[in-house]
Every structure is written in structure tokens, then in C-alpha cells.
Amino acid sequence: MTGRQLVSDRGQVQPFRVMQMLDIVHRRAREGKHTIMLCAGQPSTGAPAPVLTAAEESLHASPLGYTEVVGDRDLREIVAAWHSDTYGVHTSADNVVITTGSSGGFVASFLAVLDHGDAVALSCPGYPAYRNILESLGARVVNLVCDESTRFQPTAAMLEALPEADRPRAVIVTSPGNPSGTTIDPAELERIARWCEDNDAVLISDEDYHGMSFGRPLATARQFSDRAIVVGTLSKYYSMTGWRVGWLILPDELVTPVENLQASLALCPPAISQVAGRAAFTPEARAELDSHVERYRAARAVLLEELPAAGFTTMAEPDGGLYLWLDVSHVTDDSEAWCHELVEEIGVAFAPGVDFDPINGHKWVRLTLCAPEEETREAIRRLGEYVRR
Ligand SMILES: Cc1ncc(COP(=O)(O)O)c(C=O)c1O
Incomplete structure (x- = not known):
């Protein structure tokens, strides 16, 4: 036994903080607490029929x-x-x-x-x-x-x-x-x-x-x-x-x-x-899948309308995909801690920006367009109320 550590240098990659946020969401569900998930990059729908x-x-x-x-x-x-x-x-x-x-x-x-x-x-x-x-x-x-x-x-x-x-x-x-x-x-x-x-x-x-x-x-x-x-x-x-x-x-x-x-x-x-x-x-599958894109478009419209009203005005406006990148520097300089606070205080999960940007990510968060329109609206209503408090 040399006592040398088991893990190699190359084996020590950064954790994926979005997945850590998902663990929190799962833990809250076990405790009977609902969370509005605007953190994970996956469609809430299943495979087409x-x-x-x-x-x-x-x-x-x-x-x-x-x-x-x-x-x-x-x-x-x-x-x-x-x-x-x-x-x-x-x-x-x-x-x-x-x-x-x-x-x-x-x-x-x-x-x-x-x-x-x-x-x-x-x-x-x-x-x-x-x-x-x-x-x-x-x-x-x-x-x-x-x-x-x-x-x-x-x-x-x-x-x-x-x-x-x-x-x-x-x-x-x-x-x-x-x-x-x-x-x-x-x-x-x-x-x-x-x-x-x-x-x-x-x-x-x-x-x-x-x-x-x-x-x-x-x-x-x-x-x-x-x-x-x-x-x-x-x-x-x-x-x-x-x-x-x-x-x-x-x-x-x-x-x-x-x-x-x-x-x-x-x-x-x-x-x-x-x-x-x-x-x-197949065309049948595409028709189903295109209807999901319409839901993402609707969630995008809600975010673009409601975020400025909640005081968040700097963001990347999504042209496609599943995400919106949001500047939160006027409320925190530690977006990871802030996301943990939000999930516990208002039951809304965002992804901390540090996953995506090791330089400036502490001032940003990522939101997804995957949640139903009404949940997305409710999440930003709670956010607005929380930051006004
Ligand atoms: C930009 C980008 N590339 C690749 C992937 C990996 O996707 P998968 O391995 O499921 O095809 C993801 C997943 O979120 C992604 O966002």
C-alpha cells in the first residue's frame, strides 16, 4: 500500500450543478414539497406515439x-x-x-x-x-x-x-x-x-x-x-x-x-x-414534435414579458432551443447560493450559471422553456414577489 489516492488527475472533473439542483428537487418531492422546475434541459414530454x-x-x-x-x-x-x-x-x-x-x-x-x-x-x-x-x-x-x-x-x-x-x-x-x-x-x-x-x-x-x-x-x-x-x-x-x-x-x-x-x-x-x-x-411524429416547439415558444413569450416586470431586464433572448440566459447580478454575485435559496424559499429551481461559464457565471442563471406556460408564469410571479420583499 503506497497510500496514493485512487482518483487520477483526469478523473477530477467539475460536478454538474444542474444535476445537484435536480437532487434537491427530488428530495423536496419526497418531503411533499412541489417545485417548479426551470432548471433541467429536457422536454417534459415523452417519445412521439x-x-x-x-x-x-x-x-x-x-x-x-x-x-x-x-x-x-x-x-x-x-x-x-x-x-x-x-x-x-x-x-x-x-x-x-x-x-x-x-x-x-x-x-x-x-x-x-x-x-x-x-x-x-x-x-x-x-x-x-x-x-x-x-x-x-x-x-x-x-x-x-x-x-x-x-x-x-x-x-x-x-x-x-x-x-x-x-x-x-x-x-x-x-x-x-x-x-x-x-x-x-x-x-x-x-x-x-x-x-x-x-x-x-x-x-x-x-x-x-x-x-x-x-x-x-x-x-x-x-x-x-x-x-x-x-x-x-x-x-x-x-x-x-x-x-x-x-x-x-x-x-x-x-x-x-x-x-x-x-x-x-x-x-x-x-x-x-x-x-x-x-x-x-415520420410526418406523424413530426406533427406531434412541432406542437412541443409551440409550447416552448409560448413559455419563451411568458418569460420575455414577465422577467422585465419582475426587475430582470438583461438576458439573451432565445432564438431556439430550450433555454434563456439571465443576468441576476443586481440581486446576487453568487448565483449558485441564490439558486439554492430560491428553491427552498419559493419552490422554483433555476440552473446556476457557474456550470456554463467559469468566468462570469456567478452573475447569471439559466432558465428552461420546458415547463407548462402557467407554471412558468407562476415561477416568475413568485420570483418578482421574492426580490421585492
Ligand atoms: C448543447 C448540448 N449538447 C449535447 C448535449 C447532450 O445530449 P445527449 O447526449 O442527450 O444527446 C446536451 C444536453 O443537454 C446539450 O445541451
Whole structure:
């Protein structure tokens, strides 16, 4: 026995504070206390009806053993056809790899393109798992600090302004963003894609929230570069979070390396979810899913109307996705403690900003658009009353 600690340096990633908030919500439920949840990034709805039917049928129709490592061929064809039709690009099923949620796609694609010590540029605020996975893999995160001036999204000009030592091997963009809910304008995405090609950086475009737009156009990075990696998922628009299916659309050169990595990391994504997931792309499923987007739009309208009335005037107005990023600096400089106070005092759960922004997140919180309209209104009414007290 050397007494050496069991955990490695790479094993010590930051906790996901949103999940800690969920634990509090669950504890309160056990104590008989209701909480209005504006903290978790998941639809409150289940999978669309055609998926449920297909899942029931597939349970008895086949042994549901391992699928192909790169995923069920039919689902790959369906994703490729949907991507081609939606964005007017040519996407071959050969370039689609189905993954275990998009989260599985991040691990495989980061391993495929990055060596130890490589720099990766990403927006701050941004989705915390990128940072945690990258740091545990030994990559170096370069923060592109974003504020109101670019609607919390990175630009090609920010990449161009990076010092030589921080020139990235990969750039991650997320549109619509988490936590910002804002989109990158197609023309800016094209400039970022150009910059990446000119500077030998791999563009990784997280398009998990596509399908959820409140009016602004959404472009795929593959419209501008066939060297870009596109990431997608059934978790968000398709309302299938726990089914754990995502996909990568890869440049030719990366398909076999990602296949080989996935073979060792996961063998294959979940079989039943892939087989049933084919039905998520049918017109019947889409009609159901589009009605959810209308509910998110309604929750967004409530927040944009009620938050200023409650005294919260600085925020990122969501263009799509599931979130609103809110400045709370006039009431606290410790948004984590404030969120804990709110959940206990008024029964409303927000996500503390520090998860998403290690630099300025203590002054921000993230709200979701997932709760029913009336609950959202009630949450902001309670908030307004609380801060006036
Ligand atoms: C921006 C973004 N990317 C990826 C994910 C991971 O989603 P999943 O692994 O369920 O596809 C999330 C989940 O919240 C997210 O917000």
C-alpha cells in the first residue's frame, strides 16, 4: 500500500450543478414539497406515439442484439435523407455514425481528432460537458468569451484574434446555444467554417437543438464545409432523452477512426432505441414534435414579458432551443447560493450559471422553456414577489 489516492488527475472533473439542483428537487418531492422546475434541459414530454408503437413491436420481432458498430443502417439512411432534405446538401448514410446520445459522439470524435495537449476553442458561456470531457482527455480549452455584443455566440473575428499559442486544433460551436438559446447567423457560421478550413482546425458543430427555432434560420455547418463534424441527437426536438441516440455526420477521413473507437468504447448504441427511433422522422411524429416547439415558444413569450416586470431586464433572448440566459447580478454575485435559496424559499429551481461559464457565471442563471406556460408564469410571479420583499 503506497497510500496514493485512487482518483487520477483526469478523473477530477467539475460536478454538474444542474444535476445537484435536480437532487434537491427530488428530495423536496419526497418531503411533499412541489417545485417548479426551470432548471433541467429536457422536454417534459415523452417519445412521439409512432416511436412508442415501433418500440413495442420491435421488442418481440427480433432478439435486439448488437447492431452494426456505426449504427442501424436504416436509421443512418433516414438521418442522411433528413439532413439532405432539410439543408439542401448531399449527405450520404456512409458518413453518418449513430452514437449513444450525442454525448457518446463527443467522446469518439474528440478522441479521433485530438492529441494530448491540443487546444480547442469554445464559447464561454457554453455547454459544460465539452469542457469536462476535453479536460479529462488532456486537451486544452481556449475560452471564447462571449457577451451581449455577439449575442453570446463566437465569431470568426474572435478566432482570428487568438494569440498564436492558442490557435486551436478544433473549434466547437452550438447553435441554438446552451445556455444562451441564441443562434449563429448562417453568414457567420460560414465565416467560422472558412476560418477553420484556412487554419487547419476541425469545426465541430453541435446541432442538437435544430428543429427548435422560433423564427431565425438555422444552417448546418456541412453547408459550408465538408471537413466539419456535425453532431445531432434524438434527445431534444425528438423528445427522447433517455433513449440515448445521437449521431455524427463525419468527413470521409474520420468515419473509420470513429468506427474503430466506437467499437471499443460502446460496441454499438442501444438497439431498441435505434430501431424505434426510425419512426421519429415520420410526418406523424413530426406533427406531434412541432406542437412541443409551440409550447416552448409560448413559455419563451411568458418569460420575455414577465422577467422585465419582475426587475430582470438583461438576458439573451432565445432564438431556439430550450433555454434563456439571465443576468441576476443586481440581486446576487453568487448565483449558485441564490439558486439554492430560491428553491427552498419559493419552490422554483433555476440552473446556476457557474456550470456554463467559469468566468462570469456567478452573475447569471439559466432558465428552461420546458415547463407548462402557467407554471412558468407562476415561477416568475413568485420570483418578482421574492426580490421585492
Ligand atoms: C448543447 C448540448 N449538447 C449535447 C448535449 C447532450 O445530449 P445527449 O447526449 O442527450 O444527446 C446536451 C444536453 O443537454 C446539450 O445541451
